[in-house]
Amino acid sequence: MSGPRIAANPIPYWAKAGKSREVFEQAFRDFSDIGYTAVKADIPEGMSAAEYLEWIGGYGLAPALSLYSSAFDETVDATQELESVKRFADDQASLGMDRTMVSSMAVPARLARPAVGADFDEGRLSRAIERVGQACAALQSAGIRPLHHSHIGGVFETESEIVRLLDDLGPDVIGVGPDTGHLRWAGIDPATFIARYAGRIGGIHIKDCFPDFLDGRLDPADGRSYHELTGTKRLWAEPGLGVVDFDAVLAALPVGYDGDLMIEIDEPSVDSKYESHRMAFEWAQHGLAPVTG
Template identity: 65%
Template sequence: MNRIAANPIPYWIRAGKSREVFDEAFRDLRDVGFDAVKADVPDDMTPAAYAEWIGGYGLAPSIGLFNSPFDETVDVAREVERARRFAATQVALGLDRTMVSSMSLPARMAEPAVGAGFDAGRLDRAIDACAAVCRALLAEGLRPLHHSHVGGVFETEHEIVRLLDDLGPDLIGFGPDTGHLRWAGIEPAPFIRRYADRLGGIHLKDCFADFLDPDSRRGLTYQQVQRTGRLWAEPGRGVVDLVAVLAAMPDGYDGDFMIEVDEPSRGHSKRESHRVSLEWARAALPAPG
């Protein structure tokens, strides 16, 4: 069944991932009416305890995310072991897939969404490292899906296509973020259609036009652009053609629809942002099935 899930990023992005922060997020998501939440199990909590915790708010675990720089700063063997532990936790929650992403390369956080500091050798090494992590996840029963994200080593269309095409569908599926694709200059709907047969998850994110032109954000870091409140928009209120995105998705899509607004748009509280987002989702998304 296709559930409507939320990623409560705006609650912890500045305050940190404390239990108190998540309790506030879960209360709001419950009251607004979400079905599920991104599985983000604290290091000191067992999967069973986490499931009981979010279940107390009427929420179920939805697709999580394994994040790695996948660059020269990581030890691949350690990342593989970390992926195995992550997979065991996710599988224990009853999940069969995960997003896999790269974030937070310093040069790209300083100059986001333009492929800053591209290095062909680094891309080759990153693809190899991601392949090793994907094999580990698959061995534990968790299907990896590449998740696009500005600021990482797989940021531009060329880099994402290289990863997906080099590794192939048996090793990695597709779990895009519509907002991050659009910010990086990639039209989400045609790109989703291109890899529709590998689609196993999606983050439905919208964005305003204000900072999509690189000239409009010259000298601003990733975080500075995000904090303007004029980057991310609640779904349906920005420039991402989400109608086309939904039309591009394959019949029989069996994943969740995860709503994500990293920083509520200007004038919206975190709770109100989620309320507006869910209102759009209930009107726009296909009936569960």
């Protein structure tokens, strides 16, 4: 990592269509044409790190901050999980990466009732913290710095759960790679959170959200799930169109911040994925200038 880069995550391309070569190539063509120079390092199954580097390099793209995701709950076999983490770490090291995000996702009860800490279980939380700690040790043994990535729908969804993880494991075990949109949806002020853990920040997802379903606006009886709310196109916003105060977010980053600035728009608010990422890139030229220079 040589300094802050504006990168893109092709999640809206593959979220419904799947992670096929054709899907990724469309995303890479779009990103290259728009002007992005870095993309989330996501090596497809069956492809080596060297092949992946050559592939994205053909579009003028370099690998950027990736993410290891797991439920980290009782549904996951701990032994198999560690083997998966080790393979992931080796791939990331082969790409020249020195850090990665780590996130808990896809707990069914929390996808069904997002952003409210549904079905809290102390035993699950304690086990998940222990398993994340084991994953972090495996990542560190491969020279990869782990960063916790906040995400609605996982074990570490609410502020108290995220803080519990970070404080229990400590800075020597895990850093912080926040997602501004997921924090905001959970009712956490991103800038305040980032300032609290500034010394541990190693990467960030630049994500914005509309106000429609925030701060109690969504009736608890509404019943819509994570994916249903995402599908409305009134949850995630292109950066600058929503309610996240990015000036405050950037001001809260540590002096000398050298991580990636990963643009992430899970579900574009406009019909065109290309236009959505073009809008985000255009905004980033001035919106992220205090960090990128």
